[in-house]
């Protein structure tokens with residue numbers, strides 16, 4: 001029997017949508033916090049295949065999600081390209097910065113990334129052996145624009161100001177950076193697929209800050225290039241794209257990039273998305289992750305509204321962004337129960 005998520009990604013409309021959740025392995029789970037403590041820190045956990053596989057499996061055991069997502073981070077690619085990367089507790093990621101053409105030129109070539117990323121492929125191999133037979137395995141990477149924003153600023157930024165400034169100052173050097181990330185991402189995802197990933201997802205968390213021609217050049221073109229390269233090497237592997245906060249640019253995004261499915265953030269109205277996005281193909285989303293904190297009737301009502309809105313077409317139930325550390329694990333169980341009750 002084909003796994004439910006793969007059926008939906010092939011365009012099938014199911015009675016009950018399959019479910020998984022962004023950041024489903026994370027700090028809201030006590031078992032995750034215990035394994036992370038055992039690993040020492042977040043990056044050591046990412047690069048330890050046995051422990052990374054263990055935390056990937058934890059939410060599958062607890063909740064029976066229809067998919068597992070590889071435990072890793074989008075910022076491992078910059079690290080593999082030669083950037084320094086560390087995480088500051090309570091603050092988030094820090095990287096050495098790329099500020100000019102010379103910085104871009106100093107990066108390693110795309111095919112050098114496997115040296116650093118080999119443990120991640122081992123995690124995928126372990127997972128493809130150990131996952132239940134009805135659970136799909138999702139690999140992922142950051143989309144080039146979002147990864148570039150971290151490489152330029154050296155951290156997360158509220159408005160991606162440094163990346164926009166670099167783009168304005170030297171568009172050719174900025175494009176060269178995006179190209180290098182694009183090529184590395186093709187290598188990385190292709191190797192995840194060779195190791196056993198059955199679906200891959202591209203996270204463009206900051207797509208919403210690109211407009212007009214910049215959106216075409218840096219949210220669509222690199223993603224389209226990655227998807228075309230993956231399709232030529234692995235024609236049967238579906239790709240989910242997540243251009244977070246793309247607003248009306250969600251319309252036509254799957255067609256413009258070749259993505260098999262678009263993931264919707266929680267700012268998108270489900271009714272609008274059903275008639276403007278889902279009519280053209282599968283969608284994933286898009287419950288506000290705040291309901292995983294608040295729970296109660298609001299969680300039940302909003303979950304039902306989303307299931308109902310997307311009932312007429314192919315839909316994977318998910319949150320509109322990652323679950324947060326302050327979420328209550330009981331609310332996740334309530335969400336799943338509500339979706340599966342139809």
Ligand SMILES: Cc1c2[nH]c(c1CCC(=O)O)Cc1[nH]c(c(CCC(=O)O)c1C)Cc1[nH]c(c(CCC(=O)O)c1C)Cc1[nH]c(c(C)c1CCC(=O)O)C2
Nearest residue numbers: 022023024025026042069070071072073074092203205322
């Ligand atoms: C922008 C981005 C990053 N990482 C990611 C994105 C894109 C999606 C998004 O917008 O959230 C993607 C990501 N990060 C992580 C995964 C694993 C798979 C999953 O469960 O979804 C995935 C797919 C684990 C993680 N990545 C991180 C954690 C928390 C680390 C910890 O245990 O302390 C996890 C579980 C750390 C991380 N990693 C990143 C940030 C900004 C942070 C710090 C913020 C935070 O602490 O939540 C970069």
